[in-house]
Amino acid sequence: MLRKGIYAVTQSTTEPDLVVLIKNNIVVGNKQIRISAIRGYLLDDKVAQFTLNATIRIAKYVSKELNLNYQIPTDLSGTPADDKKIFPDNIALGVVLLQAYKGITADGYAGADFIRKVMGLHTDLRYASHCRAVFMDESTNKIAVTAGGQRIVMPNFKSSETAAYDFLRSITLVRNGLWSDRPNIINLTGIRLVKGDTSIQWDDTISVCWVDAQGKKYAKVYTATTEPGNRKLYKNMLPQTIVFYPGYHQGKQPALRGHRTMAFDPTKNYPDRLVFNTDDARGLNMHSGGTVGAMKKLVKYILPVGANNESAFRAVLVFMEIFEILSRWGLDPTRPAWENLSGWAATKALRAGPISGSSIPVFQDEKTAAVRSISIKAARGWLAKKWTSNRPILVKILRSADPAFTTPSNFTQLNTAGLETVITDQHIHGIVQRQCNYFFDEKEVDGLAGNTYLSLLNAEIPADGALAQLANIDYARMTALFKLFDGGNPVLNNTRRNYVKKIITQTLIERAKFIESEALKGLEVSGNKIKDLVGTWSILCQVVFGPEMFYEMMEFALGNALETGQRRWYYTLIDEASVPKG
Numbered sequence: 001m002l003r004k005g006i007y008a009v010t011q012s013t014t015e016p017d018l019v020v021l022i023k024n025n026i027v028v029g030n031k032q033i034r035i036s037a038i039r040g041y042l043l044d045d046k047v048a049q050f051t052l053n054a055t056i057r058i059a060k061y062v063s064k065e066l067n068l069n070y071q072i073p074t075d076l077s078g079t080p081a082d083d084k085k086i087f088p089d090n091i092a093l094g095v096v097l098l099q100a101y102k103g104i105t106a107d108g109y110a111g112a113d114f115i116r117k118v119m120g121l122h123t124d125l126r127y128a129s130h131c132r133a134v135f136m137d138e139s140t141n142k143i144a145v146t147a148g149g150q151r152i153v154m155p156n157f158k159s160s161e162t163a164a165y166d167f168l169r170s171i172t173l174v175r176n177g178l179w180s181d182r183p184n185i186i187n188l189t190g191i192r193l194v195k196g197d198t199s200i201q202w203d204d205t206i207s208v209c210w211v212d213a214q215g216k217k218y219a220k221v222y223t224a225t226t227e228p229g230n231r232k233l234y235k236n237m238l239p240q241t242i243v244f245y246p247g248y249h250q251g252k253q254p255a256l257r258g259h260r261t262m263a264f265d266p267t268k269n270y271p272d273r274l275v276f277n278t279d280d281a282r283g284l285n286m287h288s289g290g291t292v293g294a295m296k297k298l299v300k301y302i303l304p305v306g307a308n309n310e311s312a313f314r315a316v317l318v319f320m321e322i323f324e325i326l327s328r329w330g331l332d333p334t335r336p337a338w339e340n341l342s343g344w345a346a347t348k349a350l351r352a353g354p355i356s357g358s359s360i361p362v363f364q365d366e367k368t369a370a371v372r373s374i375s376i377k378a379a380r381g382w383l384a385k386k387w388t389s390n391r392p393i394l395v396k397i398l399r400s401a402d403p404a405f406t407t408p409s410n411f412t413q414l415n416t417a418g419l420e421t422v423i424t425d426q427h428i429h430g431i432v433q434r435q436c437n438y439f440f441d442e443k444e445v446d447g448l449a450g451n452t453y454l455s456l457l458n459a460e461i462p463a464d465g466a467l468a469q470l471a472n473i474d475y476a477r478m479t480a481l482f483k484l485f486d487g488g489n490p491v492l493n494n495t496r497r498n499y500v501k502k503i504i505t506q507t508l509i510e511r512a513k514f515i516e517s518e519a520l521k522g523l524e525v526s527g528n529k530i531k532d533l534v535g536t537w538s539i540l541c542q543v544v545f546g547p548e549m550f551y552e553m554m555e556f557a558l559g560n561a562l563e564t565g566q567r568r569w570y571y572t573l574i575d576e577a578s579v580p581k582g
Contacts, residue, residue: 002066002068002090002093002094002097003097004065004066004097004098004101005101006023006024007021007022007023007097007100007101008021008022008023008025008097009021009022009093009094009096009097009100010022010093011035011089011093016035016089017034017035017036018032018033018034018035019033019034019035019038019092019093019096019108021033021096021097021100021106023100029106031107033096033106033107033108034108035089035092035093035108037108038087038092038095038096038108038109038110039083039084039087039092041108041109041110041111042055042058042087042110043055043083043086043087045243045259045260045278045279046278046279047278048260048278049109049111049132049276050110050132050135050136050260050276051136051138051240051241051242051260051261051262051276052086052176052177052178052240052241052242052243052260052570053136053138053141053175053176053177053240053241054132054135054136054138054176055086055087056072056086056176056177056178057135057176058091058095058110058114058119059086059087059088059091060176061119062091062094062095062098063091063094065094065098066094066097066098068090068091068094070088070091072173072176072177072178072179073085073086073178074173074179074180074181075180075181075182076178076179076180076182076185076570077180077182077185077564077565077566078180078185078186078564078565078566078567078568078569078570079565079566079567079568080567080568082178082568086178092108095108095109095110095114096108098114098118099113099114099118102117102118103117104117104118111128111132112125112127112128112129112131112132113128115131115132115135116131121135122134122135132276133262133274133275133276134274136240136262136274136276137238137262137274138175138176138238138239138240138262139238139239139575141175141176141239141578142578143174143175144171144174144578144579144580145174146170146173146174147174150170151580152167152170152171152174152579152580153167153579153580153581153582154167154171154576154579154580154581154582155167155582156582157205157207157219157221158221161217161218161219161220162217162219164207164209164219164221165209165211165217165218165219166217168187168189168207168209168219169181169187169209171574171579172187172189172241172572172574175239175241175572175574176241177240177241177570177572178241178570178572179570179572180570181211182211182564183210183211183212183213183564184210184211184212184213184560184563184564185210185564185566186208186209186210186556186557186558186560186566186569187208187209187210187569187570187572188206188207188208188209188244188286188557188569188570188571188572189206189207189209189571189572189573189574190204190205190206190207190224190226190542190571190572190573190574191204191205191207191574191576192204192226192227192239192573192574192575192576193527193576193577194231194575194576194577200225200227200228200229200230200231200534201225201529201534202223202224202225202290202527202528202529202530202532202534202545203223203225203527203528203529204223204224204225204226204227204527205221205222205223205224205527206221206222206224206226206286206542206544206553207219207220207221207222208220208222208553208556208557210556218556220552220553220556221527222544222545222549222550222552222553223514223517223527223528223530223544223545223549224527224542224543224544224545225289225534225543225545226542226543226573228289228534228535228536228537228538228539228541228543229536229538229539229540230536231264232266233266233536234536234539235263235264235265235275235539235540236263236264236265236540237261237262237263237264237284237540237542237573238262238263238264238274238573239572239573239574239575239578240261240262240572240573241570241571241572241573242258242259242260242261242284242570242571242573243258243259243260243568243569243570243571244256244257244258244259244286244568244569244570244571245257245259245306245307245567245568245569246307246313246316246317246320246558246561247285247304247305247306247307247316248303248304248305248306248316248319249283249285249287249541250283250285250300250301250305251300251301251302251303251304251305252298252299252300252301252302252303253287253288253295253298253303253319253323254303254316254319254320254323254551254554255285255286255287255288256285256286256287256554256557256569256571257283257284257285257305257306258284258285258286258540258542258571259278259279259284260276260277260278261276261277261278261284261540262274262275262276263275263276263277263540283305283541284540284541284542285538285541285542286541286542286543286544286571287538287541287543287544287550288543288544288545288546288547288549288550288551289534289537289538289541289543289544289545290510290513290530290532290533290534290543290545290546291532291533292506292509292510292513292530292532292546293330293505293506293507293509293510293511293513293546293547293548294506294547295323295326295327295503295504295505295506295547296503296504296505296506297336297502297503297504298503299499302495302496302499303319303491303496304491311489311490311491312490312491313561313567314489314562315489315491315492316558317558317561317562318481318484318489318492319496319500320551320554320555320558321477321481321555322478322481322500323500323503323547323551323554324551324552324554324555325341325474325477325478326338326341326500326503326505327505327507327547327548327550327551327552328474328505328507328548329341329344329471329474329505329507330504330505330506330507330508330509330510330548331344331438331507331508333504333505333506333507333508333509334504335504336501336502336503336504337503337504337505337507338478338500338501338502338503341471341474341475341478342475343440344440344467344468344471344475345468345471345472345474345475347440347468347471348364348365348367348440349364349365349436349440349468350362350363350364350371350435350436350439350440350442350445351363351364351365351433351436352429352432352433352436352445353370355376355425355426355429358375358376358377359373359374359375359376360373360374360376360428360429360432360447361373361374362374362432362436362442362445364442371442372442372443372445374428374432374445374446374447375447376425376428376429376447378447379428379431379432379446379447379448380420380423380428381420382448383397383423383428383431383448383449384416384417384419384420384423385416386448386449386450387419388415388416388419391411391412391419393454394419395407396454396457397431397449397453397454397457398422398423398427400430400431400434400449400457401426401427401428401429401430401431401433401434402424402426402427402430405427407422408422428447431447431449431453432445432447434453434456435447435453435456437467438456438467455508455509455512456508458508458511458512458515458516482497485497505547505548507548510546510547510548510549511548513530513532513545513546514528514530514546514549516531517529517530517531528545530545532545542571542573557569
């Protein structure tokens with residue numbers, strides 16, 4: 001039983017979900033108040049009136065007023081069972097008690113009247129919706145000190161996964177967010193660099209954090225944009241913690257779908273307007289993005305939008321794994337990724353034999369006869385002529401075959417014939433071997449290091465042995481996944497199986513973009529500053545650059561869900577400018 005003044009509250013002895021309100025030791029009130037309804041008002045996806053952060057603020061206030069010692073739970077399971085930990089029964093009882101004590105309607109709904117008349121906040125705001133919205137605005141929260149007085153400082157995310165994990169955990173909790181330390185329960189965090197009104201870049205990060213059964217901490221960090229729309233013209237998600245559920249982005253690719261979102265939504269008459277939606281009508285998703293490396297042949301709404309039952313959830317996991325495998329097989333962006341994978345799984349690897357006279361033989365696996373012979377003289381002449389006007393590229397190509405290559409002192413003055421004298425037989429052999437390491441069609445092995453060869457250098461994909469081995473593993477797994485489409489799951493049908501087989505990915509292009517990015521030397525919280533289009537599509541969405549990186553992230557996030565039982569993912573967005581740097 002909780003008491004304050006002449007009032008007390010307790011749970012019914014016959015029906016614990018019912019609240020019993022007592023005044024001067026006499027039960028009062030003729031309307032049933034249920035703890036489940038109080039909790040639902042704050043946490044139910046369909047009817048919630050507050051964000052998770054605001055709910056925690058209310059819980060903290062009630063705890064302080066009634067000396068209940070509420071702590072943000074850190075043993076969450078990512079299931080609906082978390083709701084009782086986030087907003088315990090005694091906190092729900094405390095809401096009713098404080099309402100009665102302050103002389104307002106004691107119904108357990110901690111709405112605008114509770115904020116204004118009980119908490120004493122935003123008393124100048126007339127409209128209830130406006131009051132709730134301003135109360136939910138977490139962007140003014142700049143706390144960067146733990147409850148124990150320890151200063152929270154942002155580390156270099158690449159220097160230590162443990163340091164990144166500890167920072168993200170600490171800053172989430174002091175910002176009234178949710179975090180779980182249970183083994184293999186996944187936490188998601190976005191760190192946003194606010195660049196101004198319209199400067200939207202791939203310079204944010206989204207991190208996946210967890211601890212394993214032995215207590216080892218993991219923090220996987222991905223380049224992202226957390227605001228793909230103009231901040232002054234389109235909805236913009238404010239710093240907060242939201243809930244993500246597995247589903248699909250626009251019904252075309254596996255993604256995470258967000259609920260309970262506070263957004264900045266300006267209009268001409270209300271330029272500072274804040275709005276709250278439990279499920280934004282246009283869909284707040286976390287998905288892959290960017291024009292470079294984007295998947296092609298995607299079809300809107302060929303897949304469901306959400307996953308509302310266990311069968312649909314398991315289908316999302318199947319599609320997620322399929323897309324994760326396909327995302328790394330865009331080695332030839334003119335063909336479907338499934339065809340690339342199938343070809344690699346069936347192919348025999350090529351190799352360059354020793355130089356024989358003036359040519360380089362090319363063999364295929366165990367065959368004793370060469371399938372191709374490359375003229376060193378022709379390749380040398382072509383190479384010198386091709387790159388006469390771009391000698392830095394020529395140097396890059398030659399160093400790919402001989403890392404110790406140094407240019408002669410008169411390199412910039414040499415004519416085409418002079419450049420031929422610099423290119424050795426071993427250079428041509430190295431170029432041929434690298435082509436063998438990638439191509440499985442002997443016609444593409446020619447010793448001519450042109451633009452296609454440069455794409456190999458920029459992306460640095462595995463050598464043929466490793467790639468062929470990976471292809472066999474991925475092909476076997478894809479074959480097993482495709483068999484699940486005949487197992488009776490209503491989401492997994494033949495039309496959708498044929499759909500994914502036609503998807504084109506651009507793996508090499510995506511990898512090359514990361515290689516060229518400005519921040520490759522050290523991924524910090526600013527992310528990789530990739531020069532790629534960020535349009536006003538996907539307003540409010542949280543977007544990871546490139547399908548390969550996104551589906552790697554999704555595999556980390558959802559890969560253990562069947563074992564752990566996690567069915568919801570808590571995501572906290574934090575503005576980088578509000579956190580001290582080391």
